[in-house]
Amino acid sequence: MPAHDPAILFENVTKRYPGPHGEISAIRGISLTVRHREVFGLLGPNGAGKTTSIETLAGLRHPTEGKVLVLGFDPVGQRDEIRKHVAIQPQQAALFEQQTVAELLRVWASFYPAPDTPDAIIARMGLQDSRNVRVAKLSGGQRQRLLVGTALISRPRVLVLDEPSTGLDPNARQDLWSAIRDFRKAGGTVLLSTHSMEEAEALCDRVAILHKGAVVACGAPADLIAEHAPERELHFSIPTGGDLTLLRNRAGITQLSAHDVDGRTQVTVRTTDSDAVVGLLAGPIGARNIQIKEAGLEAVFRRLTGTDFDGNDGIRGTDDAERVGAEHVDAESVAS
Template identity: 50%
Template sequence: MQSALTVHKLSVRFAAKEALTQLSFDVAPGQVFGLLGPNGAGKSTTIDCIAGLRTPDLGMVRVLGHDPVRERNAVTPRLAVQPQSASLFEHLTVAETVRLFAAFHATPLDPDRVISRTGLDECRDRRVHALSGGEERRLLLAIALIGDPEILVLDEPSAGLDPAARRAVAEIVRGLRNTGRTVLLTTHHMDEAETLCDRVGILVAGRLVAQGAPDELARSRAAESRVGFTIERGIDLDLLGQLAPLGEVHHTAVPRGLRVTVVTADPDAVVRRITFIPGLMPREIDVHRGTLEDYFLSIAAAPAADPVADPAQVPDRQHGGH
């Protein structure tokens, strides 16, 4: 099956700075792929190359098998980008703006339905210059959706949105996937990436340092799961020695006793063990399992020269790498 998006050994340089270095990934049709990374990692440059707005110095981009720069007419009707910001006609209303962009497409979606779908009903008659930041972000999403594209690129679609609007955006992304559309999104919300994305790639300083299914990347941090609980101050600390085979045990004084933390690869086993140690009497038990955010923070903090930054060594725990 042909990939919906292919990025192969992509390199882009700005003067003396390498913005992207040997970037490679594929996105299958109907897949949601998250491109994650700190600010300045190269996410927006990657989007510009996918959209045909920038010609890479080296490497290749293919959108549904087409070069987005040389075959722009074949790509434009089938791909839409929701940018973080854009210059719109400030004196048009929301409804007028969506209808204007609908007129640019041969078979657009119904503007009123797109306005409702993006939560813009209450401000449909409001002029663009009077929109809040979150409302303008939703308007940009409506503009991207109106042409019913096969591939949708969303650049931080939930930034600046309240929880209800974020949930609505998440439902839109799920709906796109359910109808076979392909989505590439960037986000700083790791919970959003975990729940929405089939696969993610992590960019650091222009290099792809990891890719795979979010849950598999999170599980790779399982050794850093933590079980916390509180015990009375007078309890024999030798009892905690029974937890040593399961992980690193730390404790510190708190107003209501001692707070114990066990760093472990098997939090379930720790919870079972503390429950049955006579005399321990743990309370206020909580479990923090390794998450995609843990993985992201650890890998984003790694030195740029770390060998994992070499695309030939990037692990893809779902597809076996590139």
């Protein structure tokens, strides 16, 4: 497809299912473009529509309305082309439990015309010490890295990852992130569904925040933070009973909370003018143990949706839709 066309296109995509009290919408009018050689993140709590979106671009679900194209191909009508160029690593998948890591990757490589080598994938995913270990004996983190390896071995042009860092320790997570960056540098495109704000900020060129099946914001992480959550969060302590009047009356402070712990008062302040507040803390207020934290993507999500990132408030209807959708997906896959 022409280089100026998007690698992935969602155009007014809606997916509805029949429910006991009428139709339920899992995704609602989503429009997104993912550029070539981009790491694009889908963020949202359980039930926000991430999995439905991924299964729609894979051709496992038929959109009720709208258009989906991946590398210019229709995922439903051109499934064979999608399989050649797109690799999807689901959050959970069945593997051959009695094969070793090397054996499993050799089997996976045999499915494709020009695969990468098992040895290269083992090195890329940091599985050298596990190459001769049976899949059934792998830890959760090792198994997760192996799942990503089975997606990479086909040398895909588009890589779709659903919660890839689940269960990984910090070192394994860094290995995974390096593999994703290397894939992008080599010309690949990544669609990443994640619950980790740290992961999204570290890897993604742009992110879309989903809520109740709709896109509520899309852009570069730094731009979204600057637009929707420009505050910084300051944590410090003062002697119990200390006067916080100067802070309470200060313009630019959007939140102030305090509680007593071990003879001191622990205070959290959210402000759009952190330099001025730090001046007050170091001077008349006499604060100690001052820590400054950027608001980050999680604050953007709270601001736009009114819920914590890992909460379920306000998303019940979409959660029901994804559950109902799971009951329909097998039939749709067989029909296509």
